[in-house]
Amino acid sequence: MPLLNLGILAHVDAGKTSLTERLLHTAGVIDEIGSVDAGSTTTDTLALERQRGITIKSAVVSFPLDRVTVNLIDTPGHPDFIAEVERVLGVLDGAVLVVSAVEGVQAQTRVLMRTLRRLRIPALVFVNKIDRRGARGTAVLRQMAERLAVPLVPMGTAAGLGTRAARFLPGLGPAALEALADQDDVLLADLLDGAVPEARLRGALAARTRDGSVHPVYFGSAITGAGVPELVDGIQRLLPTAAGDPDGPLSGTVFKVERGPAGERVAYARLFSGTLRVRDRVPFGDGGKDPGRGANGGRETTTDREARPAGARATEGRVTALAVFDHGTDTRADSAGAGRIVKVRGLDGIRIGDALGTPGRSYEHHFAPPTLETVVVPGAGTDRRLLHLALTQLAEQDPLIGVRHDGPRGEISVSLYGEVQKEVVQATLADEYGLAVTFRETTTLCVERPVGTGHAVEFEKKDANPFLATVGLRVDPAPPGTGVAFRLEVELGSMPYAFFKAVEDTVRETLGQGLHGWQVVDCTVTMTHCGYSPRQSHAHQGFDKSMSSTGYDFRGLTPLVLTEALRRAGTLVHEPAHRFRLVAPADTLGALLPVLARLGAVPEATGTHGTTCVLEGTVPAARVHALEQRLPGLTRGEGELETVFDHYAPVTRGTVPERPRTDHNPLNRKEYLLNVMRRAGERAGRPSADPQATCS
Structure with missing residues (x-):
């Protein structure tokens, strides 16, 4: 049966993990739907995930549908764990972007959609929580069209919004036809000539969805199951299945590394070509060939050097165990072919982003690197050498957590995305390594x-x-x-x-x-x-x-x-700058603008909608927290602020920030x-x- 490697993406609390549970139940893989609040979901296996009710690590689970076998990857929604999402994107055939019908488009929603579009990953949109009080249908669709700025094809409408009886009414209406025609000149010509058969419409919909031109939108509820059968049908009919020749040269990409019970590395990889077998000797690394050797095995030439990624490393290892995903769990296998997601043991030293065999898709950073740093302070009796080892192992599982050892000062710093991630690192060190630590105040990382x-x-x-x-x-x-x-x-x-x-x-x-x-x-x-x-x-x-x-x-x-x-x-220090979107009462604009100016924010667009004003612009990352603190008092508690990393801006005011050297x-x-x-x-x-x- 064809394979589909599917990612579930969303802003935190939009209902990704609940939707994963519903899909597994619909496919008959689980008998009872787990609860995020109760910590009983299938994919949230870490104790911290169950305690906090958020996804921290990506998890893979497989289930069969009528037409395709789906390897579903549940990813974190909190922006502090965006690195987990980044690593998954390179191995997907398609995605489902989950949007809350109550909260609508949020900061992470826009970041994820922009990335899906840039990478041309086919994606469906599922507007979840239509059964919740405050749920909106048409308004959320209009908001997505405005703030995501992508071609959307409504696959139907929602009825009974905000009640347990809320349901999805499928059907391609005029808005869907218009969106499709805008992306398909042949279909537009056919529509102008007269009525187009439904089979023709659905064929055009599938073609334009698979090439990433349009995004079908479904409404439903992961809790009640409304709209999920229609979403499942869309997953099967509209998203592309995995391609690749199982008889070709081995080519795969590692997107996750974890530690086994004995401390050994276990790699999760997507195979794009060839077949991987137990006991195979497999070359792996970020260059895909032996540094210093040319394409024909001889001394590397200048041409080879330019073709090989700078700083590439390559080595070999023997596969000692292999597992594939099937019916909700991973099972031992002797071999796995192109299209599969596999768990591989035996490849010592393997890292996230490494190629298996011949380099296939290159591993690229799709999101911003961490822009915060904090010093780890060992608790009383904590062994500093063990602490350094533990942090190094955590960095293996999340390469964007940079560990920096300051020998002269005897300090260890880690780079992070946010305060929640810092709390998770602290709890992980305590629970898994028995190491008590605290942290100093978080500072901004410049370049x-x-x-x-x-x-x-x-x-x-x-x-x-x-x-x-x-x-x-x-x-x-x-x-x-x-x-x-x-x-x-x-x-x-x-x-x-x-x-x-x-x-x-x-x-x-x-x-x-x-x-x-x-x-x-x-x-x-x-x-x-x-x-x-x-x-x-x-x-x-x-x-x-x-x-x-x-x-x-x-x-x-x-x-x-x-x-x-x-x-x-000469070098110039640049600090991280965030793009912000601020919604506040229009009569508070006069008080907001001077504060934004003092914080170094630069408003680039201002709009007024009735009694509400919307400001968009950039603000230094180091000033975001201060803005968040000032906002309630300036807006009578009605201000809403969204920020996301945008770029590095030259430091042109005040003292140039210096960082103590460790070399x-x-x-x-x-x-x-x-x-x-x-x-x-x-x-x-x-x-x-x-x-x-x-x-x-």
């Missing part, structure tokens, strides 16, 4: 961007360079959002590949702390000069590392060269060399009369 081009080079055995290495680097700014790229202007064969790899890895590590201590983003670093001393030995003796370059030399020299290039380029401080050459040499021993006194090779 640095180069403002110009800077170049620096240090030659071996010249100008007090204590390292047996020549390194030249140029830093150029890149467009926002493009990340960091590493390039070569020297021949790859001019020195051992391991030295190039040492430079590249050290460049990426060094960019974690720019001139002001923040991570440097959106730049291209080009290696312009290189040089090394070949392996040397005294007569009848072995290799003498005091006469020959090693990776240590390149790892030691690169931070000095890169930091000098950054200094010459050897290459900004201070003397201090840096003392720290490095102290750790490495007496390497600075090596002989300097040995042959060298230099390239540029």
